[in-house]
Structures are given as structure tokens and as C-alpha cells.
Amino acid sequence: MVMKIPTKEECLKILKDNKVPDNIIAHTKKVCEFSLKVCGVLEERGIKVNKNLVTAAALLHDIKKLKPGDHEIEGAEYVESLGYPEVGVLIKKHGLKYSFNDEFIPKTWEEKIIFYSDKRVKNDKIVTVDERFEYIKQTYKREDVEKEIRFTKEIGKELLGNKML
Numbered sequence: 001m002v003m004k005i006p007t008k009e010e011c012l013k014i015l016k017d018n019k020v021p022d023n024i025i026a027h028t029k030k031v032c033e034f035s036l037k038v039c040g041v042l043e044e045r046g047i048k049v050n051k052n053l054v055t056a057a058a059l060l061h062d063i064k065k066l067k068p069g070d071h072e073i074e075g076a077e078y079v080e081s082l083g084y085p086e087v088g089v090l091i092k093k094h095g096l097k098y099s100f101n102d103e104f105i106p107k108t109w110e111e112k113i114i115f116y117s118d119k120r121v122k123n124d125k126i127v128t129v130d131e132r133f134e135y136i137k138q139t140y141k142r143e144d145v146e147k148e149i150r151f152t153k154e155i156g157k158e159l160l161g162n163k164m165l
Contacts, residue, residue, distance in 0.1 A: 011059035026124035032058035035117040057090035119152045
């Protein structure tokens, strides 16, 4: 079966149709930009990555951010309902809440790219993992995130090696 992935233009239309605020769209565009840089690093190492899948998931990962409930699961289910199940999987695995539940741990390169890239973009700026988690602690009133920080940095090392982005 052929994987169905929305184009960048289709993703932006889906965001607009869902009345996603401009600040969240700016964040997802920056996550997309950073994700494609990570893809480039992996490709330099001879690792093949589905850039279209990464682009779609990066743009749509926060589509249900402002809805009550778990935006990762709500977003994944919504995008799957549009006929993009593979994109939905990446959306489901981008969050921290379940990062130590096996079903939600990012395993493929594409899943890891979306997870890590989201943890490197604060609003619409690329920042360090530590800066992003400081923001997460303050914004979401999360104190104990040391395990998540270590997990995120491990994924970053796996994706980027010693390369700095």
C-alpha cells in the first residue's frame, strides 16, 4: 500500500481550516525547518529519511494544541481521520507526557526527528534543549523533567552525533 502524505500546502490549509492560531503555525513551520536540517545531517551519514512524512508531521504536530485533552492523541486521531495514518503516528509520539510508555516512544528516524525538533523550538525560535525545557517547566508547571531532558538529549546525539544545529 502506498503511504498517503499531505503536501506542505495541504498541511497549511488543514491548519487554517482548523483555525490554528498564527503563533502555533509559526512554531510548526520552524519545527519543520529544523526537522529538515536534521534530515540533511542523517542523509550525510547515508541514512534515508522520508522528508515528505517529516514535513507533514512537523507542520501538523500541534494541530489540536489548544483543544482540551491530550493534543498529541487528539491531533493524531484527527490527522488519521483525514486519511494520513502514518503522519498520525509521528504526531502521537512527539510529546513528553507518555515518553516512557512503549507505545509512545519514538523509534523510527522520522519519529525521533519530530520529537527532537519540537524540543528544540521555543515558539518560533531554535533554542537549546535546556532552554526549551526551562520554558516547558514554567509554562506547563512541570518541575521534574530531568528524565525527559536526558531522553531528549540522547535522541539528539543519536540524530546529530557531534554536529551542532
